[in-house]
Amino acid sequence: MFTINRANLRNSHQLIWFIIDFVMLGLLFLNIAWIIFDALYAIEAVKDLLFTYAQPFAEFYRPIHRNFIFYDLIFVSIFLTEFVVRWIYAIRMKVYLRWYFYPFIHWYDLLGCIPVGSYRFLRVLRVISIIYRLHKYQVIDFTKTRVYGFLKFYYEAFLEELSDRIVIKVLSGAQEEMTHGSPLIHNIQNNILLPRRDLLTEWLSEKVAETARTGYIPNRGALRHYLENCVDDALNQNVELNRLRQVPMLGPQITETLEEAVGDIVAQVIHQILDDLASARNHGFIDDIVSTFLQETEEGHETTESERQIIQVVNEIIEAIKKQLEIKRWRQEL
Template sequence: MLRINRENLKASHQMTWFLIDFLMLGLLIINLTFIIWDSIYSFIAVQNLLKEYLPTAQAVYHPIHERFIFYDLAFVWIFLTEFVIRWGYSIKAKIYDRWYFYPFIHWYDLIGCIPVGSLRFLRVLRIFSIIYRLHQYKIIDFTSTRLYTFVAFYYDAFMEELSDRIVIKVLSGIQREVQSGSPLFDRIQHDILYPRREMLSNWLSARVAEAAQQGYIPNRGALRAYLEHRVDNALKQNLELSRLKYLPVVGPTIQDTLENAVGDIVANVIHQILDDLASSTNHAFIEDIVNVFLPEPKANADQDDNKEALIALISEIIEAIKTQVHVKHWRNNLP
């Protein structure tokens, strides 16, 4: 239900203008109802129907219908008077940069006052502008109404369906261009990515170091215990190493020594790699990786094979995006 917030109405210091808005809103609703009814009455079949079943009402209204333009002009006079008053106030208060901006910005108010045919229905836009202004000042809150909720839900559903179809069409076009050997792929690789190899290397180096510092250093002890446990299990399952225990006297000792040594070596190697990744010394390693993926432009068979593989990868990624776009999220909110 639509409610008027009286506290915000008083705090706005524009009560006079808002009261005029409410008055104009009521007059607009009456006027539009009058216009719609007169448009319906203009059909001969409706006039005959009223003459047959409600002859008194037809006799009373028919003279009004014949002079409808004059009754409508009374409303137009009120609307134009209010328009001129607001225009004068906007000039005095310097609401707009130029004095003549007001009629251009509020063109629907002016054109709706023309008492000709379908132009009268432009007065509906004035109703929306008044409601929006009242909502903007939090005098009313139409977003809590059932009508707004109903319209907003199906508007969002329509826009999602429309945007999904547009996005899928665009992605399908990109997919076809990539598969047909469009120069776009080469431009992205040679003109955009390749000149920025150093920037990509620096960025990836910083991100890898940050991820290693946050994920590895706090869990160094747990990772070492896990690695030693996994290596120990692997060595125990090794057939050749298990035969060492059958050696007389020194067999079990050699087996335990090898297990501990291998586990310690593996753990130390992994720790050293992660320590290097967590420090600034990882830049050369990351730079080598970037150079592998973004080599200097040159024509050779290996590069063509890599290009085909990358095109297939891009096509699969686009296909996955299209599948995700097909998901209708608005159905999850369907009552």
């Protein structure tokens, strides 16, 4: 069973309302049990069984069943009185922005007060609302009960099954679209990406410049030293340059000058490229790249081999996701 936190109940500024909640909860349980019993009494087989084995009680209950609506109106009047008192309190304390919001927000309390047919069973909603309110204010705790654990487990299992099936259905549809040459990719490229080519170019230009500034400029010296070492290693392995180094007198001087010149040229070219990428001058370069990748295509154009390979890779990724979704966590927990 649930536990009652007596400390929170005593220290609460709404103690009187919580007491009323417990009283109303008891009346609701009594009333709902009575409604169920009266519904069973209306069945001839149940009535005959009562007259056979409990005739005094069946005779006693017959006039109560005949005037059930009258007796049920006593409960309804209590429920409506409590509803009106809470409404007046909400108006006085300005709980809601408008005085007439209360009955719309607490519509489930009003529906249960309709004393006609199946509307009576809607009083279960009022039971749920009271229990939820007591749980929210930590007066009672249902999280440790078996009923709560049972309902939570199967609720999450239901949501997992439903969501997984929906996602798998959507992914399978996407695979069908890509495999059978759907105009979806064509529409995305021509109607969504191409009209925003300038925006994509500007965004990529800023990202490339930011990456070059943060990654290159602080390490300019280290990069230059690395390039010079690479050039030196390459020149030392060059056969023609080794022959030139063997020339008497001028050979070593020429090769040394040539190594410094080549290293300086390579480092300067690399630095210039990275400086351009780190500035606004990269816009034209990025624009050429974006224009190469984003070219308007005619609907129904033949898919190239590279596009088919890309589609195959995407399909394999989607298939791996679908297999992962087929693993049910709730079954493992069970």
